Amino acid sequence: MTVLPTELEVVEKSAPPATAGGAPGGRSLRALVRDPGAALAGGYILLIVLMALFAPLIVRLSGWGPYEFDQQAIDPDLAGVPLGGWGGAGADHWFGVEPGSGRDIFARIVYGARVSMLIALSATALTTLLGVVLGMLAGYFGGRVDWVISRVMDFLMAFPALIFMIAILSALPAGNRSVMLVVVISLFGWPYLARVVRGQTMSLAQREFVEAARASGAGSATIVFREILPNLRSTIIVLTTLAVPGYIGTEAGLSFLGVGVVPPTPSWGQMIASSVNWYSVVPSYFAIPGAFLFLLVLSFTVLGDRLRAFLDPGGLR
Template identity: 75%
Template sequence: MTVTSTGIEAETPAVGDPAHMRTESPTAPGRRLLRAFATDVPAVLSTGYIVVMVLAAIFAPLIVAVSGWGPYEFDQTAIDPNLGAIPVGPLGGISAQHWFGVEPGSGRDIFARIVYGARVSLTVALSATVLTTILGVVFGLLAGYLGGFVDTVISRVMEFLMAFPALIFMIAILSALPADNRVLLLVLVISLFGWPYLARIVRSQTLSLKEREFVESAKASGATHVQIIFREILPNLQSTIIVMATLAVPGYVGTEAGLSFLGVGVVPPTPSWGQMIASAAPWYAVDPMYFVIPGAFLFLLVMSFTTLGDRVRVIVGSGEVRA
C-alpha cells in the first residue's frame, strides 16, 4: 500500500504482480507540483528570478563578453584618484560602459562581478543542498528502517553534529584549511553540519511507515529490504524531501555569503556577493551603490528561494500534491 496525504491507505499489488507495474510513478508528485505552480503567482515570480540567476551563472562568460568588462579587469579611468579613488559619475559610476558601476579603489566592473558571484553562490548552495539531501535521506532511511544498533549510532552522530554551534565551527575549520578548491571545501563543510536536520525527519517518518500494513504486505509477498525501501517507503517521503530541500537552499546561500563576508569563504579575487558586501563597508558613506547592488541581488535570491520553499510547503500540505 501507499499512503496519501489524507492518511488513507491504498492497496498496492504484491511485488512481482504485473499490476504492480501500473502503480503511480514516483515522479508523479513532481509533475503535479509543477501543475499546481502554474496558478501560484508568488511561486512563478520566485522561480522566474531563480531561473534568470541560474542562466546568468551558467552563461557568465558570454554575458560578461557582451558587457565588455571582465570580473578581474581594472578600469582606472572610471575612478577619480584625486577624490580617494571613488567612481567617476553618479550612482557609483553607472554608465553605458559599466552597467552597475565600478568598485571604488580598484575600478573593477560590478556587473561582471555580480554575474560571476551568482555562479559561486548558486554552485555552493545547490551542491550543498544535493549533498545534504542525499546524506540525510540515506542515513535517515537506514536509521529508521534498520533500527537497533544502526539507529543508535546514526542518531548519536546526528545529535552530536546538531549540538555544535555550526557557524563558529565552519569558520574554525575553513580558517585552518588551505585556500585551494575553496568552493568544494565550502560545500563539504556546509553539508557536514546540514544533513542531520533532514535525516532526523526522514528517520521519524520511516519509523512510522515501516509499521504500516502495506509494508507488512510487501514483506509477506517476499519483497527484499531494498525493494521495500525504494518501492514502498521512499515514494511516501518524496513530498517531505522536496519541501526540505527547497527550504534548505536559501539558508545555504546566506551561509556562503556570511562566510565570505567574514573572510573564510571564497578567496579574493574570486567574486562573491558576501565578499563584495564586506568590501563595501568602508565605502558606504561615499559610494552606497557598491553596497546596495550586491546586497539587493543577495536579498532577492534568498527571498525567492524562501518564497519558493514556502509555496512548495503550502501546496504539498494542502493536499494539492499527493504522494
C-alpha cells in the same frame, strides 16, 4: 545570518498520505505555476540560474570581465572613488565600478551568481544524499543502526555550527575553497534533514503496504527504495527547496567573514564585505549585491513555502 535552514521543521506537516506506489497527494505543476508568489520566485531563480550558466557570454556583451581594472573610471585623488553618479554607472559600466579598483560590478555580480549557486546547490545535493540515506537507514532498521546514526546527529546538531565552520575553514589551506565550503556546510546540514526522514520512515515502516511487501518476500532494499522512498518524495522536495536559501546565506556570510571564497574570485558575500568601508560614499556598491542576495534567498524561501502548501492536501486551494 542564517547558518542552517531552521524552516525545515515545517516540512513535518507537509508529508502526503502514504500510499503504495508513493504518489504524493498534491496540486499539479500547472496550479503551482498559476500562483503569483511561486511564479515570481521561480522566475527570479531561473534568471539567476541562466545568468550563472551563461556568465562568460553575458560578460562579453557588457564589455568588461570580472577581473579587469578600469583606472579611468575612478578618481585617484579621492582614494579611488568612482567618477560619476551611482558608483560610476553608465553605458560602459552598467552597475558602476568597485571603489578603489575600478572593476566592473555587473561582471562580478554575474560571476558571483555562478559561485553562490554552485556552492549552494552542491551543498544541498550532498546534504540531501546524506540526510535521506542515513535517515532512512536509521528509521527502517532501528536498533543499533538507529542508535549510532542518531548519536552522530545529536553530536553534530549540538555544535554551534557557524563558529566551527569558521574555525575549520580558517585552519584549512586556501586552495579550492569552494569544495571545502560544500563539504563543511554539508557536514553540519545533513542531520536536520535526516531527523525528519528518520521519523517519517519509522512511521511508514509500520504501514500495511510495507507489511504486505515483507509478506511477499521483498528484501530490505526493495522495501526501502520502492515502497518507502517514493512516499518521502514530496517531503524531500520541500526540504531541499527550503535548504537552498540557508546555504546561500551561509556561503555569503562565511565569505563576508573572510573564510569563504578566496579573492579575487567574485562572491556576493565578499562584495558586501568589501563595501563596508565605502557604503557611506558609494551606497550602490553595497545595495546592488545585497539586493541580488536578498531576492535570491527570498525567492527560494517563497518557492519552498508554496511547494509545501501545494504538496499538502490540506494546503491552499
